[in-house]
Amino acid sequence: MQHVHAFGDDALGDLDAVSLAEAIQAGRVSRAEVIEAAIARTEAVNPTLNGLAYEAFDRARDEAAAPPKAGFFSGVPTFIKDNVDVAGMPTMQGTDAWDPRPAAADGAFARMYLATGLNSLGKTQLSEFGFSAAAEHPRLGAVRNPWNTDHTAAASSSGSAAFVAAGVVPIAHANDGGGSIRIPAACNGLVGLKPSRGRLPLDDDFRQMPVRIVYNGVVTRSVRDTAAFYREAERIWPNPKLSAIGDVTGPAKRRLKLAVVTKSIGREATPEVRELTLKTAALLEELGHRVEYIENPPVPASFADDFLLYWAFLSTALVRRGRRVFGPSFDSTRLDNLTLGLDRYAIRRLHRLPLAIARLAASSRRSARFFRGHDALLTPTLATETPRVGHLDPTADYQQIIDRLMEWVAFTPLQNATGDPAISLPLAHTANGLPQGMMFSAERGAEARLLELAYELEEARPFARIQAGAA
Numbered sequence: 001m002q003h004v005h006a007f008g009d010d011a012l013g014d015l016d017a018v019s020l021a022e023a024i025q026a027g028r029v030s031r032a033e034v035i036e037a038a039i040a041r042t043e044a045v046n047p048t049l050n051g052l053a054y055e056a057f058d059r060a061r062d063e064a065a066a067p068p069k070a071g072f073f074s075g076v077p078t079f080i081k082d083n084v085d086v087a088g089m090p091t092m093q094g095t096d097a098w099d100p101r102p103a104a105a106d107g108a109f110a111r112m113y114l115a116t117g118l119n120s121l122g123k124t125q126l127s128e129f130g131f132s133a134a135a136e137h138p139r140l141g142a143v144r145n146p147w148n149t150d151h152t153a154a155a156s157s158s159g160s161a162a163f164v165a166a167g168v169v170p171i172a173h174a175n176d177g178g179g180s181i182r183i184p185a186a187c188n189g190l191v192g193l194k195p196s197r198g199r200l201p202l203d204d205d206f207r208q209m210p211v212r213i214v215y216n217g218v219v220t221r222s223v224r225d226t227a228a229f230y231r232e233a234e235r236i237w238p239n240p241k242l243s244a245i246g247d248v249t250g251p252a253k254r255r256l257k258l259a260v261v262t263k264s265i266g267r268e269a270t271p272e273v274r275e276l277t278l279k280t281a282a283l284l285e286e287l288g289h290r291v292e293y294i295e296n297p298p299v300p301a302s303f304a305d306d307f308l309l310y311w312a313f314l315s316t317a318l319v320r321r322g323r324r325v326f327g328p329s330f331d332s333t334r335l336d337n338l339t340l341g342l343d344r345y346a347i348r349r350l351h352r353l354p355l356a357i358a359r360l361a362a363s364s365r366r367s368a369r370f371f372r373g374h375d376a377l378l379t380p381t382l383a384t385e386t387p388r389v390g391h392l393d394p395t396a397d398y399q400q401i402i403d404r405l406m407e408w409v410a411f412t413p414l415q416n417a418t419g420d421p422a423i424s425l426p427l428a429h430t431a432n433g434l435p436q437g438m439m440f441s442a443e444r445g446a447e448a449r450l451l452e453l454a455y456e457l458e459e460a461r462p463f464a465r466i467q468a469g470a471a
Contacts, residue, residue: 048149082123083126084173128394136389138395155182157219175217192423231246255288260281264297376446
């Protein structure tokens with residue numbers, strides 16, 4: 001076990017993104033000092049955490065030396081996950097299956113994200129195409145958890161979460177096709193809000209899916225950083241079809257009716273995770289909220305099979321169209337066993353796909369009915385403690401990988417299908433000292449309610465700080 005972080009007495013200190021933006025604006029620190037500190041921190045911890053996919057340090061230095069960009073977060077360092085396009089940087093999707101080439105232009109999300117003033121130091125590692133809940137690149141190795149490097153940093157947004165948790169940057173891009181904002185937030189002691197469908201822009205490849213299950217967002221160390229990011233994003237890219245989030249700065253006085261469930265489709269959380277979830281429910285009751293304990297989640301019995309088939313179909317679309325999408329250097333033999341196994345799984349079941357897609361699309365109606373009687377739903381973010389590196393080795397047998405994934409990632413995919421927002425908060429730790437996230441979801445457009453509740457819980461049970469642990 002190794003406990004790793006980069007917090008120190010430099011221009012970044014232990015400031016969150018909001019405090020850092022204010023310090024830059026007030027002239028207490030310069031943009032150049034902040035970027036140099038973030039580069040030094042990256043170089044200090046990346047050899048252990050392995051979160052860096054592409055380094056753009058000189059580009060970040062040049063931006064810091066140029067006249068300040070507009071945007072609330074002007075000068076604040078960040079990273080972008082390596083599955084969205086950034087002009088001049090390759091987009092490798094966590095794989096070695098084709099030769100790197102720089103993107104010609106920013107994708108839709110990067111344009112919005114960088115318009116907030118954030119300065120990207122480069123790109124972060126993910127699992128191949130984001131299919132696995134652990135980034136363990138066969139050539140580059142695993143992205144490791146800074147709370148305990150024997151364990152995975154989790155989900156496809158591994159590199160971003162590891163760097164934010166370790167203090168390299170205060171905020172980083174993550175995206176979520178089955179939990180990959182919330183899962184790494186849960187495992188690294190961070191705040192991770194998956195927004196409502198349509199809240200933030202998507203690049204073309206994600207927007208063209210039959211059911212849009214992928215969502216962009218961020219991972220942060222404080223609720224106010226997440227709230228400030230969505231406030232700024234909404235100013236740049238508002239969606240009039242959704243209720244506005246606005247500027248959420250603290251808890252609400254209104255008491256909520258919440259449901260609590262510790263079982264997903266045929267899978268109960270481990271006894272430890274169940275107990276931690278029930279302790280969170282007890283805290284909600286102490287704070288005056290009404291809590292209803294329910295036996296089963298608002299999920300149809302077919303959901304797990306439908307989601308897996310759709311997930312596998314996305315793999316087939318990539319594997320079978322690889323040369324057209326990624327260029328003539330694409331070589332499917334360089335894909336990992338999970339990607340290839342998902343492709344085989346889908347090909348054998350393509351006749352079931354239309355009905356699976358129809359049921360997934362209809363899941364939003366079931367969810368809407370549930371939330372007519374509840375303000376939010378509490379579940380554990382994950383069914384078990386964060387696994388060790390190697391548990392989800394992508395070179396292992398496909399069936400072993402998928403069985404282990406389905407056991408662990410049992411709660412997060414629902415909101416990807418329904419389009420509802422969900423937030424993971426670092427409200428618990430296991431007996432082994434690992435963060436264990438608690439997840440709250442609500443009806444589509446209700447991000448403000450989730451952020452207000454998150455502020456209240458952060459005040460009632462302040463989030464553990466990695467730098468307070470043993471080095």
